[in-house]
Amino acid sequence: MKRHVCAYFTVLLALAAAASADWVTATVAAGSAPWAVAVNPATNRAYVANFGADNITVIDGATCEATTIATGDGPYAVAVNPVTNKIYVPNINDHTVTVIDGDSGDTSCVTAGLSFPCAVAVNPTTNKVYVVNNDAAGTVTVIDGASNATMNVSVGNTPFALAVNPVTNKIYVANNGSNSVTVIDGTTNDTTSVAAGPNPYAVAVNPVTNKIYVANYSSNYITVIDGATNGTATVLSGPNPNAVVVNPVTNKIYVANYDAANVVVIDGATNATDTVAVGLYPYAVAVNPVTNKIYAVNVGSNDVTVIDGSTNLTGTVPVGTYPYAIAVNPVTNKNYVANRSSASVTVIDGAGFAATTAATGAQPNAVAVDPVRGRAYVTDWSLDRLTVIDIASGDTGSTAVGHNPHRIGVNPVTDKVYVANHFDASVTVVDA
Structure with a gap:
């Protein structure tokens, strides 16, 4: 030299x-306005809710072949019970939930008690399904996965998101209109209200530490709830935190700040933070706890930022137009990105990114x-x-x-x- x-x-x-690796393994055609995506790692299938087409695209993870299943009007979210192989799709416009049998593709419809259902979560341990009704009355519909029988639980005003702790059998509901989180006891359906920040928009649970993390959109901080006591703390994040995910293996929490083009990393043990630059307007974030990779979906730059959880080094993967949601299959290390404006799903091979x-x-x-x-x-x-x-x-x-x-x-x-x-x-x- x-x-x-x-x-x-x-x-x-x-x-x-x-230089960047070729991480995109396939682009799969979906229906109009793919809005949400979920994965069943047991069957290696991905389920994409197409809001504009009133159907679900089912992607075979091994072949990337796709089929469609009709739903109700305006499928807005999707969740999977990997134990029963049932898929639950809230349809916000006709106030129903479509239940799909993952083996046969047959469907049934749940109607009782639903009003603008916008979010869904499953407790696979109890086979209970929790659906957020996004209206001023503030309720969550509890579906018995064995019978599809329902009951409603009152929560706060205009609930928007929820998460389940399967270890404690507690359900945490972010109430966007009343700046609170409702804690539902999954055994009794009794509730407790915990104060949060302005416009809580997303919530995630660490079942190992029994901590709950709430992204307050009209603020610059996260509310941390101690699941044992319901005591709270706040952690500064950045402007307009709108998505949050937990890696229970590393006890790190990742918060996407929509207006700051970054992801804040919170150490769950100390609440110390670090900041990682990502693309424009990160809207969703997901984690693969097996590989310790984090995926930030950037709607403003039409790409996904891949973060190495060990080093916080990043890579960028171009995807479709207006990527809106992501789901991770930790078994196959494949990641499914729903592109809302290009009616497609980008499949990212998680093995394509390695940080040194x-x-x-x-x-x-x-x-x-x-x-x-x-x-x-x-x-x-x-x-x-x-x-x-x-x-x-x-x-x-x-x-x-x-x-x-x-x-x-x-x-x-x-x-x-x-x-x-x-x-x-x-x-x-x-x-x-």
Whole structure:
């Protein structure tokens, strides 16, 4: 590796593009306005609720072949009971829930007690299904999965989302209109109200720690509920948190902040936070606890940001137009993204993204990538060195540069690297 030190300072302009793996394995046609998606990892099937077509697209995870099943008017959400192989679809416009038998494809319809059903969650342990009715009266319809019999439980005003803790048999309902969370005891259907922030929009449960995380959309913070006491704490996130997911293996919580183009990572043990940049307007977030990968769906940039949970390094996967929802199959490591405006589902292979941490100097302060040769170059301010990283292998090497290297540029055509050294007003030219 040759280097030349020029005794003058110049302005460097560089254009570097990071190489990306081909993560998209298939694009599957769906119905009009695919709105929600859920996976049954036991059968390796994905179920996509097509709001504009009044049907469900069923995707075979092994072949990506698709079939359709008719639902009611305006299928708005979908949930799976992997134990019974039943799929539950709330239809917001005709106030029904379509129940699909995953083995036969036969359907039945639940109507009693429903009013603008907009969200659904299943407790596979008790075979109970909980449906949020998004009206001012504020109720949750409880469906007995064995008989389809129903009963209603009163909650707060305009409930919007819910989550189940199958370990404690508690159900947590985010009430968007009354700034509260209703806790339902799954055994007795008794309720308790817990104060949350303004416009609670999403909720997630860590069944290992018995903590509940509520994204308050009209705020910049998350409400954390202790499931044992119903005591609360707040954690700063960012503007307009609108989605939240938990990795129970690592005890990390991931919050998508719609207006900030980032995901805040909360350490569940300490409530300390870190921030990861993602695409524009992240609307949904999902986690694969097996691979420790997190997927942020960005409606504004039509892509998915993949976060390595160990390092917070990221990659970007282009998908369809207006991606709106995502579901993860942790068994096959496949991820299904519903693209609302392009009537399609993008299938992402989770094995396509691997993040590597390479050792550099004490104070790395600038980085550039050569996409042709697959190398990254990192300057170290304090050690006056340039580290060269082979992106494929993670192997590194280094060379001396000038004093306090501050900026770096790469010319992939000539294979030259230019390092601007702040203290001694020089540029080091490295023949890579």
